[in-house]
Amino acid sequence: MKLLISLLLCAIPVIAGAQSRIELSLDEAIARARTRSVNAAVALDELRQAYWEYRTYRAELLPEVNFTATLPGYYKQYTSYMNDAGSYSFVRNNYLQMNGELSLTQNIWLTGGTVSLNTSLDFYRDLDGTARNRFMSIPVALTLNQPIFAANKVKWDRRIEPERYAEAKAAFLSATEEVAMNTIQLYFNLLMARENLAIARQNLDNATKLYEVAKEKRAMGQISENDLLQMELNRLEARSSMTDCESSMKSAMFNLRAFLDFDESTELVPLVPNSVPAVDITYADALDKAIANNKFARNLRRRQLEADYAVAKAKGDMRQINLFAQIGYTGTSDRFSQAYNRLRDNQVVEIGIKIPLLDWGKRRGSVKVAESNRKVVESRMRQETMNFNQDLFILVERFCNQQQQLDIAQRADTIARRRYATNVETFLIGRISTLDLNDSQLKKDQARQQFVNELYLYWYYYYQLRSLTLWDYSASTPLETDFERVVKQ
Secondary structure, three states: OHHHHHHHHHHHHHHHOOOEEEEEOHHHHHHHHHHHOHHHHHHHHHHHHHHHHHHHHHHHOOOEEEEEEEEEEEEEEEEEEEOOOOOEEEEEEEEEEEEEEEEEEEEOOOOOOEEEEEEEEEEEEEOOOOOEEEEEEEEEEEEEEEEOOOOOHHHHHHHHHHHHHHHHHHHHHHHHHHHHHHHHHHHHHHHHHHHHHHHHHHHHHHHHHHHHHHHHHHHOOOOOHHHHHHHHHHHHHHHHHHHHHHHHHHHHHHHHHHHOOOOOOEEEEEOOOOOOOOOOOOHHHHHHHHHHHOHHHHHHHHHHHHHHHHHHHHHHOOOEEEEEEEEEEEEEEOOOOOOOOOOEEEEEEEEEEEOOOOOOOHHHHHHHHHHHHHHHHHHHHHHHHHHHHHHHHHHHHHHHHHHHHHHHHHHHHHHHHHHHHHHHHHHHOOOOOHHHHHHHHHHHHHHHHHHHHHHHHHHHHHHHHHHHHOEEOOOOEEOOOOHHHHHHO
């Protein structure tokens, strides 16, 4: 029994330190990043915020039902009272009061005013002396509140808020593509680190073998002491390079593992993508798709509308005329049952006017400021549009050129590896020098690194184009998602 326990205790550290090894393709990494990365969570939270802001705006267009009440209000206090002679005295009050009102309010989209339908009941009971109840009812009252010259905020919101939400949805789709771009960068960092480590290990193994062969050749006098020392130096440099590559790979592994939300005990093995999407993209087509789908185009339209609204609001504030009208019925009685009998008209019509006679040009200045701000916004949008078009043009050109660069790099990698293998065999029979061997090894390593780097650039440009155009070029369909499901999941 003691022996069994000892064996189990010894096995615990081994089990705890065990690592799970996962081979991960680029598509799998991107799919996991879209759901598990912090960047994806941030994009989803921003979409949810925009969604509820849009829902709040939509709710403002619908009728609103409110119930307000004081149940009850008790007052026992002194209040000032002015008698017939004009002098003031203090009167003690002791009463109970209750009131309730039910209202239905609707914004008027066409004019920017509000109309409401109200019904209310007030109750008053004097608690000093002989208690007496009083009721006042307003069975129905129709109220209109209408600004005359003010900017119609409801109308402008109906134009601005849909654009704002459309911009937020496009931004979410772009953000998911940017998550893919971040994944590609981290994925290829690890892939390059593993390739470099594999190269370093192979170089160390070859350097060790060549050094052993060089010692035998030196013993037979076939090579000089200088060549032997050079081979030993190559072995030491290969060992130092392998140590650096191991450190770099651990760092790249940690970054990708944290981004994809893997456990620290997981060893990720990125696979070299064996194919790339072959697509034909033109600048004109990419620009059309970007204008139709990208958040940038939505952002321009929203900012233009907001600038126009600011000018309209400043002009409307130059003079203020407000119409208030109420029509309905009211009744009073000592009894609740009779408070709704013998109703009388209850009508109120008010027109409020506020026209500045002397404001030293303040309101006119506000209009000029709003108009100047609109011109600034329009100038900035023109500059941003030029920059966006230029960046998109450069990106399309780079992507179109990248396919050829990738083919060249792949061919160069194959040739460089065959050349190095041939030079190793040639060196073993003494037909080339160590300098030629070192040169072929360096070209082999550089060709492999260049191929991986060109592969990374191709995928990065591809997803960058997707993020700008919001178009899936492999499926020839726009990037879409069920936003309602995404927000509520």
